[in-house]
Amino acid sequence: MHESGDVRIPIGPQHPALKEPESFLISLRGEKITASSVRLGYNHRGIEKACEERTYTQGLYLIERICGICSHSHSTCFVQAVEEIAGIQVSPRAKYMRTLIAELERIHSHLLWLGVAGHEIGFDTLLMYTWRDREVVMDLLATLTGNRVNYGINTIGGVRRDINSKQKEEVLKAIDILEERTKYYIDLAKNETTLLKRLQGVGVLSYEDAKKLDAVGPTARASGIERDVRKDDPYAAYAELDFKVISVNSCDVYGRTLVRLGELMESYSLVRQIIRKIPDGPILIKSPRKIPAGQAVSRYEAPRGEDLHYVRANGTEKPDRVKVRAPTLANIQSVSKMLEDRYLADMPIVIAAIDPCFSCTDRLVSIRDTKSKEKNTVAWETIRLKGIAWYKDKGIDFISLNKKLTKLF
Amino acid sequence: MSRPGKIARLLIQSLFKKPATGNYPVDRSGMPEGFRGKLKFNAGMCIGCKMCMRDCPSEAIEIRKLGEKQFEAQINLAKCIYCGQCVDSCPKKVLEITAEFELARLDPAQLKVIFNDGNKDSPKG
Numbered sequence: 001m002h003e004s005g006d007v008r009i010p011i012g013p014q015h016p017a018l019k020e021p022e023s024f025l026i027s028l029r030g031e032k033i034t035a036s037s038v039r040l041g042y043n044h045r046g047i048e049k050a051c052e053e054r055t056y057t058q059g060l061y062l063i064e065r066i067c068g069i070c071s072h073s074h075s076t077c078f079v080q081a082v083e084e085i086a087g088i089q090v091s092p093r094a095k096y097m098r099t100l101i102a103e104l105e106r107i108h109s110h111l112l113w114l115g116v117a118g119h120e121i122g123f124d125t126l127l128m129y130t131w132r133d134r135e136v137v138m139d140l141l142a143t144l145t146g147n148r149v150n151y152g153i154n155t156i157g158g159v160r161r162d163i164n165s166k167q168k169e170e171v172l173k174a175i176d177i178l179e180e181r182t183k184y185y186i187d188l189a190k191n192e193t194t195l196l197k198r199l200q201g202v203g204v205l206s207y208e209d210a211k212k213l214d215a216v217g218p219t220a221r222a223s224g225i226e227r228d229v230r231k232d233d234p235y236a237a238y239a240e241l242d243f244k245v246i247s248v249n250s251c252d253v254y255g256r257t258l259v260r261l262g263e264l265m266e267s268y269s270l271v272r273q274i275i276r277k278i279p280d281g282p283i284l285i286k287s288p289r290k291i292p293a294g295q296a297v298s299r300y301e302a303p304r305g306e307d308l309h310y311v312r313a314n315g316t317e318k319p320d321r322v323k324v325r326a327p328t329l330a331n332i333q334s335v336s337k338m339l340e341d342r343y344l345a346d347m348p349i350v351i352a353a354i355d356p357c358f359s360c361t362d363r364l365v366s367i368r369d370t371k372s373k374e375k376n377t378v379a380w381e382t383i384r385l386k387g388i389a390w391y392k393d394k395g396i397d398f399i400s401l402n403k404k405l406t407k408l409f
Numbered sequence: 410m411s412r413p414g415k416i417a418r419l420l421i422q423s424l425f426k427k428p429a430t431g432n433y434p435v436d437r438s439g440m441p442e443g444f445r446g447k448l449k450f451n452a453g454m455c456i457g458c459k460m461c462m463r464d465c466p467s468e469a470i471e472i473r474k475l476g477e478k479q480f481e482a483q484i485n486l487a488k489c490i491y492c493g494q495c496v497d498s499c500p501k502k503v504l505e506i507t508a509e510f511e512l513a514r515l516d517p518a519q520l521k522v523i524f525n526d527g528n529k530d531s532p533k534g
């Protein structure tokens with residue numbers, strides 16, 4: 001709770017420490033945070049609604065663009081739900097392909113996170129090196145799928161691209177390089193004083209709190225909760241693969257780093273198993289354009305935690321309703337707890353440690369009247385006019401500026 | 410054993426390595442085989458079923474009838490998201506994806522590419 005005696009600092013929606021627009025309100029007593037609250041809603045893109053206007057095939061590409069980093073996570077989660085409704089049995093080879101891309105995506109996401117975490121604590125050397133190494137897996141994804149991001153490999157009924165023996169060799173070679181690099185980073189994380197001193201005991205989230213606040217993914221696993229959809233509710237090819245769920249009990253940012261590094265090592269082993277075991281067969285089963293009426297929920301372990309998609313079909317070419325719960329929405333509640341009684345300077349790394357993705361999380365914009373506390377909806381045009389009037393009040397007239405600009409060109 | 414500056418050795422080693430970045434635009438070998446870039450339309454083969462238009466997620470492709478069994482395609486390079494769905498949807502394999510990726514144009518009109526003669530494209534305007 002924000003108390004009246006404390007200094008309040010709004011951080012965001014635009015702030016140098018934040019990568020995306022979101023807003024935090026921090027109450028401070030001295031340098032210590034006494035309370036914090038988060039406000040989302042600056043990135044709402046209306047993707048769920050837009051999906052209702054598109055066919056399943058078209059919607060898939062939109063769903064993939066919910067997140068630029070876990071794009072395969074969202075698209076797989078969505079196609080799994082659609083396939084369940086339509087009763088489509090995906091071929092084993094397609095399932096292995098999906099798993100392969102999923103693990104490569106996890107590798108790229110975790111390496112990216114390691115760099116961001118380094119950057120947030122002022123250790124930019126780490127950022128440079130991890131991102132350089134990340135290029136290895138990005139190139140691999142481009143070779144396998146044709147795109148560096150938003151791979152477009154999934155389609156309803158299977159995958160769109162197969163893997164050949166030359167590509168398999170390339171994957172194995174790249175994985176060897178990455179494994180060696182990751183071993184070095186693990187060594188670094190265990191021995192480099194900069195990391196240890198800056199991350200240990202920062203952003204503590206106890207086991208009880210993590211359970212109570214429903215944390216997911218590496219955030220939960222660093223608080224000792226062994227929860228992983230790949231193990232608990234296996235999808236794609238995970239039931240046939242051998243891997244460990246990495247969890248530690250340190251409950252802090254350092255623990256979250258170790259969990260991600262451990263998961264990288266598990267992902268390398270998973271990729272090798274997939275390359276070894278991938279069965280022969282078709283990669284795509286023809287699916288109907290019209291999906292029969294029904295509904296399904298699909299779960300997926302994205303690099304950031306559990307991703308959830310709900311799809312309701314009504315027998316047409318377009319879905320009736322699509323609902324997305326991105327992992328950040330589950331984790332964001334725990335940030336306030338992690339910040340409690342911590343120093344203000346810890347804030348960027350604590351927020352970064354849940355690996356947030358705010359535009360994936362934003363689902364609804366609700367506007368409240370601050371006086372009557374009433375919720376009401378405002379039309380786009382009203383907001384626009386209000387904006388123009390507000391600036392005019394401050395002496396900036398967009399309409400005349402616009403006219404001048406048009407004359408100029 | 411915890412010690413500061415453990416990464417220093419790597420830093421010094423890097424001084425003597427070649428840069429991690431490529432030498433673009435001199436070296437253009439960056440795109441792998443099968444990269445999804447600019448589309449190619451083999452005009453003579455199109456039957457005008459418009460499946461590509463129906464499945465395109467961003468309304469980037471338009472098939473127009475020129476005459477009896479003659480069709481042209483207009484692709485908006487700015488709208489296209491290079492997903493290759495139209496290539497998958499086409500029943501006659503008329504569309505093809507190429508690895509060409511340097512598609513920026515100074516004149517927006519040139520982003521609309523029309524294919525109507527064999528597989529050559531003629532920028533509009």
Ligand code: SF4
Nearest residue numbers: 455456458459461499
């Ligand atoms: S789907 Fe193929 S054949 Fe049909 S209109 Fe498009 S390019 Fe022509």
Ligand code: SF4
Nearest residue numbers: 465489490492493495
């Ligand atoms: S590549 Fe994708 S976006 Fe571009 S024209 Fe084809 S279907 Fe449309």
